Amino acid sequence: MPEGLLDGRVGLIGAALLVGVLAGCDPRSTEIRAAPRGPVGQPPSPLMDGREGVSTCGVPATGAGVSSGDLRRAATGVNASLNGALPLLSEHPWNQDISACPVDPDSVQLIAKIGADTGLHPDFGAGLYKGAPIGIPYVVVSGGQPKVKVQWTAYGAESDPGPYPVPANAPIEGGPTAAGDRHVLVIDKDNQRLYELANAYPQADGSWKASGGAVFELNSNATRPMYWTSADAAGLPIFPGLARYEEAARGPGGIRHALRFTVNSTRAAFVPPASHWAPYNTDRYSAPMGMRVRLKASYVIPSSFSTETKALLTAMKTYGMIVADNGSNWFISGAPDDRWNNDKLLSELAQVKGSDFEVVRMDGLVAKP
Secondary structure: OOOOOOOOOOOHHHHHHHHHHHOOOOOOOOOOOOOOOOOOOOOOOOOOOOOEOOOOOOEOOOOOOOEEOOOOOOOOEEOOOOOOEEOOOOOOHHHOEOOOOOEOOOHHHHHHHHOOOOEOEEEOOOOEEOOEEOOOOOEEEOOOOOOEOEEEOOOHHHOOOOOEOOOOOOOOOOOOOOOOOOOEEEEEOOOOEEEEEEOOEEOOOOOEEEOEEEEEEOOOOEOOOOOOOOOOOOOOOOHHHOEOHHHHOOOOOOOOOOEEEEEOOEEEEEOOOOOOOOOOEOOOOOEEEOOEEEEOOOOOOOOOOOHHHHHHHHHHHHOOEEEEEEOOOOEEEEOOOOOOOHHHHHHHHOOOEHHHEEEEOOOOOEEOO
16 A cells, blocks of 8 residues: 555546555655646646546435536626526536445544534625635636736645636635735636635735636536646635625525535545645545545434525535635634625524535545555
8 A cells, every 4th residue: 555545445536646655656645746738628748737536425416407517508797696506517516416425433522623622604695804805705707707826925836827717806715905815706608717815915016926826617527737726725625615695595405515614624635536634634534635524423403593504504514525724623714705794694504514414435535645
C-alpha cells in the first residue's frame, strides 16, 4: 500500500498515486508542484489536468427539471437565479446521492471531535451583518463578459492562469472592506465555467489581486490536480455547495447537491473529491478535507420546521455535507438572499446536533506522511 493511504482505505486517489509512482514522479511528497494544464475539453492526464472525481458508491442526482452541467438557462447578475440548472454533471461527487453509502468505521469518533452536542448554524441569511450581506455571494455573467488580468499574491503556482471574466463590481464575501476570506465567485453561463478567487481585491485599472484562484468546467467531472488548493482550502469549488434560497424554497427535494460546511480543526489529509489539506494536525479523528457527513436516516425532520429548513435537512440526508475549509464547527455555507428567514434558520438548525450525523466511508484517503 502506498504511503499516505491509511486505515486500509482504497479508492480513486490510491490508483492515481500508483500511476504517479509508475510514471516516475512521487506524489507522496508533501511538496506542492505546479502541473501543466491541457487544452479545455481534452481528457485529463493522471495527476496532471485533474482526476476524474466520480465516487464509488454514490448515484447521480435525478429529478424533474434538473439540467446538470449546462447553465445557459441561468439569469445574469448578482446572486442570480439558475432557473433549475445544476452546476457540474449529475454524476459529479457534489451531486451524488450518497444515502446508501457505507458508514465510515471511525464515524463516531470523527463526529465527536467536531462536536456531537453542537447544533448546526447557517452561515448565510437575509439582511446585513457588519454592513455586508450574510453568506458567500456570486455573480452570473454571459460569455461576452470581458476578461481581466489577475495577479496572484500567494498561491500562483497552484492557480489557474488568467485572465478571468470578473466584473469590476463583482460582489466580495464580507463586503468591499472585509478582512476575511474575501471570496469572489463568477459563473460564465455560456461557456460553462466557474471562476473562483480568494482574498480578492479589485484594482483601479479593472484588474484584480488575489491570493489564488481556480477555474472549474461546469460540464465536467474533473477535479483539481493532486495536492493543489483552490479558492477553498480543500481544493474544491465553492459555488456548487452553497445553500441557495431558490432551491430551498422548493421544499424537500429542491436541493439536489451536497452542502459545504466548515470545522474548526482539520487533519492534514484529504479524501476525494478534495485534493488539498490544511495542515492543522495529524490526529486520526480530526476531519480531513473532503470528508462527507450525512444526516442519519433515522432522524425525523419535525413537521413544524419551515419549508426551507426541511429542504436543507432533506439534502443532508440524500447528498450530505462536505468539509471544505477551516472555520466554526457545523457552519453551513450559503448565498445571501433577503428571502431567508434568519430567525427560523437559526432556531431550527440549532436543534439538529452533530450526533444526528454519520460519516460516509472515506475511500481513497490521503494523509500527510
